[in-house]
Amino acid sequence: MNEFYQINLIKDQSSYDKILNAKHQLEMIFDLHQEGLVLLNRELKIIRINKTMAGWVGQRPADVVGKTCYQGLWTLPRPCTFCPVNNIFTTGEAVHGIEETLEIDGQQTFWSISYLPVVENGRVEMVMERYRDITEEKKFFEMQIRTEKLISLGMMVAGVAHEIMNPLSGISGIANNMLNMPERYGINETGQDRIHTILDSTTRMRTILTDLLNFSGPKQYTMKKADLRQLIEKAFSIIHLKGFKDIETSIHIEDEDNITEIMCDSEKILISLDNLIHNAAYSVMEKAKQQKRENNEYQGYINVTLKKRDKKLIILVTDNGMGIFKSDMPRIFDPFFTTKSPGEGTGLGLSITNQIIIEHQGALFVNSSPVKTVFTIELPIDLSEEKNR
Ligand SMILES: Nc1ncnc2c1ncn2[C@@H]1O[C@H](COP(=O)(O)OP(=O)(O)OP(=O)(O)O)[C@@H](O)[C@H]1O
Numbered sequence: 402m403n404e405f406y407q408i409n410l411i412k413d414q415s416s417y418d419k420i421l422n423a424k425h426q427l428e429m430i431f432d433l434h435q436e437g438l439v440l441l442n443r444e445l446k447i448i449r450i451n452k453t454m455a456g457w458v459g460q461r462p463a464d465v466v467g468k469t470c471y472q473g474l475w476t477l478p479r480p481c482t483f484c485p486v487n488n489i490f491t492t493g494e495a496v497h498g499i500e501e502t503l504e505i506d507g508q509q510t511f512w513s514i515s516y517l518p519v520v521e522n523g524r525v526e527m528v529m530e531r532y533r534d535i536t537e538e539k540k541f542f543e544m545q546i547r548t549e550k551l552i553s554l555g556m557m558v559a560g561v562a563h564e565i566m567n568p569l570s571g572i573s574g575i576a577n578n579m580l581n582m583p584e585r586y587g588i589n590e591t592g593q594d595r596i597h598t599i600l601d602s603t604t605r606m607r608t609i610l611t612d613l614l615n616f617s618g619p620k621q622y623t624m625k626k627a628d629l630r631q632l633i634e635k636a637f638s639i640i641h642l643k644g645f646k647d648i649e650t651s652i653h654i655e656d657e658d659n660i661t662e663i664m665c666d667s668e669k670i671l672i673s674l675d676n677l678i679h680n681a682a683y684s685v686m687e688k689a690k691q692q693k694r695e696n697n698e699y700q701g702y703i704n705v706t707l708k709k710r711d712k713k714l715i716i717l718v719t720d721n722g723m724g725i726f727k728s729d730m731p732r733i734f735d736p737f738f739t740t741k742s743p744g745e746g747t748g749l750g751l752s753i754t755n756q757i758i759i760e761h762q763g764a765l766f767v768n769s770s771p772v773k774t775v776f777t778i779e780l781p782i783d784l785s786e787e788k789n790r
Pocket residue numbers: 676680681684720722723724725729733734738739740741745746747748749750751752774
């Protein structure tokens with residue numbers, strides 16, 4: 402109203418048109434700006450919001466103008482805990498680059514937010530919030546850190562694993578030899594049982610060492626066309642063989658063209674899928690035990706969804722198990738990080754998986770809540786056979 406009145410005060414038609422034009426242009430720039438912009442008054446009510454910002458929260462500007470930012474944008478009953486806006490009305494000082502995690506469309510997203518005072522007649526009249534979506538940057542940065550950690554740890558681990566593998570082969574060789582000729586060594590049945598136990602332990606140690614070497618040593622990749630649906634089915638059947646029961650498993654293919662084939666090292670991708678599905682199954686079984694103790698109904702499920710986005714094939718492995726504690730999130734891709742009881746896990750599954758996916762020029766991400774955990778693998782569809790190493 403105010404604006405309209407002021408514009409009407411300009412009697413000269415061409416000045417009026419010019420100002421109106423400039424106004425429309427500014428509004429267009431404001432709306433098309435790639436960052437989210439929100440102008441707030443002292444009551445935290447939205448005075449203006451650009452289309453970018455409104456679109457991110459699934460709204461139109463007209464729907465949220467006049468509402469408070471916490472209700473209109475985030476459907477919260479009260480202001481966000483980290484919000485510095487009230488303070489800015491007092492201090493008049495801008496706050497830059499506050500990093501926040503916000504849930505949008507059920508997805509965890511990362512934002513860098515700046516708050517800028519809008520001063521009129523020496524007084525802060527409004528605060529401009531500027532949102533920049535840094536989800537992709539953040540994921541990329543985390544992946545880089547993970548990769549660097551893996552490289553340095555991998556070198557150390559490879560050395561140690563090699564050193565242990567030799568004496569271990571010696572132990573199992575001698576034990577086998579004794580078992581083959583018990584009379585020669587004067588070993589009775591009890592002794593033979595003990596040797597079997599030694600051999601079981603050496604087998605387990607060898608599996609762990611092979612995992613370690615797989616994770617750290619130089620890798621041979623054989624890239625061929627492979628059908629992901631078949632690999633997922635295989636991974637599910639391995640899980641059933643491992644004795645995980647009463648879990649609903651499903652495969653969903655979202656891609657309209659039904660493309661499930663990609664160039665990859667199918668054995669390595671199978672290892673990755675098996676690791677993710679195994680983790681999901683373990684978590685679902687833990688949840689089932691917990692729910693049973695509390696006499697609650699519970700049906701565990703693991704779903705693998707395949708879809709195409711741009712030139713990537715996306716594999717989502719979803720379970721409704723225990724979820725991952727927020728405090729564990731930064732560590733789950735670290736080698737040897739495990740929350741399983743001793744003997745149940747080495748903590749290498751996710752780091753091996755992560756490495757395999759990186760070797761395929763893809764990426765691995767996770768999103769988790771107490772009701773749902775989703776691991777996302779992104780793989781380029783057009784990796785060619787020349788990439789064989
Ligand atoms: N789907 C999931 N749900 C809940 N927690 C998970 C899930 N996937 C991974 N985790 C957590 O991440 C940790 C690390 O997983 P990772 O696969 O690297 O090792 P692990 O499963 O503990 O042992 P290993 O895979 O070597 O047998 C797990 O111990 C668990 O705490």
